[in-house]
Amino acid sequence: MREVTRHYLGSNGPATREDFARWWGMSPAPAGRAIAALGTEVVQVEIEGTRAYALAEHVSDMQRAPEGRSVRLLPAFDQYVVGAWRGCEQLLPGPYRDRIYRPAAWISPVLLINGRMDGVWRHERKGRRLLVSIEPFVQVPKWAKEAAEHEAEGLARFTGGALELAWSS
Numbered sequence: 274m275r276e277v278t279r280h281y282l283g284s285n286g287p288a289t290r291e292d293f294a295r296w297w298g299m300s301p302a303p304a305g306r307a308i309a310a311l312g313t314e315v316v317q318v319e320i321e322g323t324r325a326y327a328l329a330e331h332v333s334d335m336q337r338a339p340e341g342r343s344v345r346l347l348p349a350f351d352q353y354v355v356g357a358w359r360g361c362e363q364l365l366p367g368p369y370r371d372r373i374y375r376p377a378a379w380i381s382p383v384l385l386i387n388g389r390m391d392g393v394w395r396h397e398r399k400g401r402r403l404l405v406s407i408e409p410f411v412q413v414p415k416w417a418k419e420a421a422e423h424e425a426e427g428l429a430r431f432t433g434g435a436l437e438l439a440w441s442s
Contacts, residue, residue: 278307279314279328285356287318287325287335292356294410313318338441340376344420346394346407356385364390366411386417398429403434408441 281293294304306328308315316329327335347354354373357364365373372393373381384392384407388426392409406423413421429436 274307275310278302278311282308282311282315282326282328284352286327286331287289288327288356289323289325293327317433323331324428338381339385340387342420343385343387344417346405346421346424347383347385350380351383353380353385354380364388369410372410384395384413384421386413396425398432401435402430402437403429404439405429406439406441413440422441 277297278293281417282288284368285292285296289307290301290305294301295307297304311328314329315326316332318325318327318335335416366389369390373383373390375381381393382395383390384394386392391411391413394405394407394408396405397405398404405428407421407425418440426436
């Protein structure tokens with residue numbers, strides 16, 4: 274259990290005991306005990322007023338991480354989105370939870386801008402073309418649009434298709 278807890282916090286931390294409990298399928302109290310069992314390997318941190326836990330070895334890297342611009346087209350069921358399920362409202366610009374976390378446990382591909390889930394996207398292969406449609410939830414700044422287009426171009430290169438990109442509102 275120590276190894277499972279360590280690996281979970283290593284890939285999903287900082288996380289609350291409730292996050293870990295949901296992921297592992299246990300109640301919060303045993304999840305808290307599993308986190309506490311790591312002793313000095315884990316530290317308590319605060320994220321926007323919420324108490325969470327992280328591996329001590331990762332804290333200095335988190336503190337030094339630049340607040341630079343980042344844009345990613347995350348695929349369906351990406352671990353970042355799966356792991357954020359419980360507190361996703363902090364990562365969304367409004368009432369869009371049901372656009373990402375859909376019925377039958379489906380998790381949509383996400384337009385991620387600076388760590389926030391600011392839209393969804395999809396792609397479809399049609400012959401030699403790769404059709405990519407991005408549907409933002411917010412007004413996307415020019416730099417982020419350019420970065421998302423670069424991400425889509427990378428996907429087209431990877432799949433060997435000619436990119437056709439569309440933005441919807």
